[in-house]
Amino acid sequence: MTDGGERTVRLTVMGTTDLHGNAFNWDYFKNTQYDDAAHNDIGLAKISTLVTAVRDRIAADRHAPRPLLLDAGDTIQGTPLAYYFAKIEPITGGHLHPMAAAMNEIGYDAAALGNHEFNYGLDILRKFQRQLDFPLLGANAQDWTTCLPVFPPYVLKKVHVPGEKPITVGILGLTNTGIAIWDKAVVEHKLKFGGIVELAKLWVPRVRRAGADVVIVSAHSGIDLSSSYGDALPVPENACALMAETVPGIDAVLVGHAHTEVAERFVTNMTTGEQVVLSEPLKWGMRLSLIDLDLEKVRGQWKVVGRHGQVLNANTVAADPKVVAVLQKDHDKVIEYVNSKIGTCKEAMSAATAPWEDTAALDFVNFVQGDAVAKALAGTPQASLPVLAIAAPFNRQAAIPAGDVSVRDVAGLYIFDNTLLGVTLSGSQLKDYLEFSAQYFKQVSGTGPFTSDQVTNAPTSTAPNGTPDYNYDILGGLTKPLTYKIDVAKPAGSRITDLAYDGLVVAADQQFVVAVNNYRQSGGGNYPHIKTAPVVYNRQVEIRQLMIDYVTTTGTVDPAAFHTGDWSLVSAGAPIVISASGG
Structure with a gap:
C-alpha cells in the first residue's frame, strides 16, 4: 500500500x-x-x-x-x-x-x-x-x-x-x-x-x-x-x-x-x-x-x-x-534431411593438414565465399576488382568423403555460425594481414621433418598458450591464384615472400575485394586493417549455408575445379616437411 x-x-x-x-x-x-x-x-x-x-x-x-x-x-x-x-x-x-x-x-x-x-x-x-x-x-x-x-x-x-x-x-x-x-x-x-x-x-x-x-x-x-x-x-x-x-x-x-x-x-x-x-x-x-x-x-x-x-x-x-x-x-x-545425400564429391577432402599445407578442404570454403561475393558485386564499381577470400582451419577433424555427401558432411567444414562480408584491401594491407597471420607459426630452422606441434600454434603476447587454429587465416584467389610463401626460419613480421596475384608481384596500391567472415571483420583475432576496411558486401548470409547451397545446387563437388597449391611453408626458401603426429 x-x-x-x-x-x-x-x-x-x-x-x-x-x-x-x-x-x-x-x-x-x-x-x-x-x-x-x-x-x-x-x-x-x-x-x-x-x-x-x-x-x-x-x-x-x-x-x-x-x-x-x-x-x-x-x-x-x-x-x-x-x-x-x-x-x-x-x-x-x-x-x-x-x-x-x-x-x-x-x-x-x-x-x-x-x-x-x-x-x-x-x-x-x-x-x-x-x-x-x-x-x-x-x-x-x-x-x-x-x-x-x-x-x-x-x-x-x-x-x-x-x-x-x-x-x-x-x-x-x-x-x-x-x-x-x-x-x-x-x-x-x-x-x-x-x-x-x-x-x-x-x-x-x-x-x-x-x-x-x-x-x-x-x-x-x-x-x-x-x-x-x-x-x-x-x-x-x-x-x-x-x-x-x-x-x-x-x-x-x-x-x-x-x-x-x-x-x-x-x-x-x-x-x-x-x-x-x-x-x-x-x-x-x-x-x-x-x-x-x-x-x-x-x-x-x-x-x-x-x-x-x-x-x-x-x-x-x-x-x-x-x-x-x-x-x-x-x-x-x-x-x-540433414543426414541425407545432397550431392557427391569426386574425391575425399580432409582438413587434417590444413594448418600447414594448402588443402582442397580450405580452398572449397574460400571458393564458395569468393564466388558469392563476386556474384553479388556484378554491376557495382567493385565488379572489376580481383576477388580473394579468407578462411581459417577451424576443425582438423573435418572431412568430406568421396561419393555421397550429406548436409552434415559439408557443415563439418564450417563449424561456426559466421556470416559473409566483402571488404576492400590494398596490396600493402594484404601483406600486413598475411604477416599477422603467419605469427601462428613457430620460428624453426632447417627443413625438418617436423611434427606439426613443433611448427604450428605459436604463443604470442595475446595468445600466451598458443595461437588457436581459428586465428590462423589462409588466403586464396577466386578466378586467378594468389600465391605466397611463409618462411618460418624468419622472425614473425617478415615471413611473407613471393606474394603475387596471377603471377605478378602484388603492388602496394593494388586493390582487392576480400571475402571474410563477420567474426574477423568485426575485430575477432585483432587482425590489421580488416575492421576499418570499406565494406562492399554484407547480406548476413551464413557461410555454412552457402556451402550447403552450393553442393545442393551443383550436385557435385569436384576439388579439381578450385584446388590449387598456392601457398606453402618454407625455411630459408626451401620447402619443409611436416607430419601430423604430435599436433
Whole structure:
C-alpha cells in the first residue's frame, strides 16, 4: 500500500530474442543434444517450461496481473529446421512453420521483426506472420513510397488486475535498419527502414495517446551504440540505450540482435529523469528475460514506480512435453534431411593438414565465399576488382568423403555460425594481414621433418598458450591464384615472400575485394586493417549455408575445379616437411 491507500502491483514481462530457428535442445550438424563450453541449453521447448513456471508462480498470487510474453526478433533463420521450412518444404505451401507452432503453443503476446526474418523473402515472412496467433510488430518497416508502416507498429494489451481497473500495456516493435543493406535484394523499392530512435520519437507518444499506461519497446537492436555497416546508413544499427535516453515515455526495452546477455541495465531519460530498464536474454533460447514493473495509481492512472530485470537459464529445466509433441514430426523430418545425400564429391577432402599445407578442404570454403561475393558485386564499381577470400582451419577433424555427401558432411567444414562480408584491401594491407597471420607459426630452422606441434600454434603476447587454429587465416584467389610463401626460419613480421596475384608481384596500391567472415571483420583475432576496411558486401548470409547451397545446387563437388597449391611453408626458401603426429 502507498501513503494514499493505493496498492502497488507488479507486472512481469517475459522476453526472448534471437531464437534463430531453435525449437529443441539439438545440434543438427552434430546430430546430438546441444552443448557448449558453458553448458547452455537452447530452444523454445525449454523456454516454455520456464514460462509456465513463471505463470504458475504469479497465478498463485490472486492479486497479481497476468504476465506478458514478448520476443525481439530473428526467429525464422539459423538452423536446418528453419532452413528446411523456408527452402526444402516452404511454408508457402501450407505447412505451419515450426517456430510459429511452438510460439503459438507457448502463448506469446507479441513479437518484433528481426533482420533475419527477411532472409528468405517477403512471401515466407508474410506467411509466417499470418500463421502467428499474435502480432508481428515493426513500426520502422515502412512502405518505400508512402513511408507508412507495413507491419503493425504496436499493440495494446489490457491486463486484468483483480479489484482494480486494468493496466493498458502498449508494446511497440522496432526492427534493425541494417535490413536495407543486408537484404537489399529483398526489400529495395519495396520497404525502407527508419532509425529506431527516430521512429520511437514518432510512435511512443502515439502509443501513450492511444491509452497506454505502460510502454514497452521490443527492439531488434543492441544496447550500446555501434554499426557494423559504418556510415553506410545515416542511422545506427545498435541504439537501444540512446533510444531510452532520448525518447520520453518508455518504461522498459526488450533488447535483441547483439547476442549478448544483459540481465538488467538502467538508462535515465534526459527529458523526464525517469529510469528505463533494458534486458537482453542470450541467443537461441538460452535465457528468458524477466522484466518486473511495479505500478501504482497516481490520480487514478497506473504509473510505473519501480523496475527490475533478470534472466532465467534454460539449462535449469526440462523441455516442455507439449511443445515437443507439437514439433516432433518436423524435428524428425529435418534430422532425416540433414543426414541425407545432397550431392557427391569426386574425391575425399580432409582438413587434417590444413594448418600447414594448402588443402582442397580450405580452398572449397574460400571458393564458395569468393564466388558469392563476386556474384553479388556484378554491376557495382567493385565488379572489376580481383576477388580473394579468407578462411581459417577451424576443425582438423573435418572431412568430406568421396561419393555421397550429406548436409552434415559439408557443415563439418564450417563449424561456426559466421556470416559473409566483402571488404576492400590494398596490396600493402594484404601483406600486413598475411604477416599477422603467419605469427601462428613457430620460428624453426632447417627443413625438418617436423611434427606439426613443433611448427604450428605459436604463443604470442595475446595468445600466451598458443595461437588457436581459428586465428590462423589462409588466403586464396577466386578466378586467378594468389600465391605466397611463409618462411618460418624468419622472425614473425617478415615471413611473407613471393606474394603475387596471377603471377605478378602484388603492388602496394593494388586493390582487392576480400571475402571474410563477420567474426574477423568485426575485430575477432585483432587482425590489421580488416575492421576499418570499406565494406562492399554484407547480406548476413551464413557461410555454412552457402556451402550447403552450393553442393545442393551443383550436385557435385569436384576439388579439381578450385584446388590449387598456392601457398606453402618454407625455411630459408626451401620447402619443409611436416607430419601430423604430435599436433
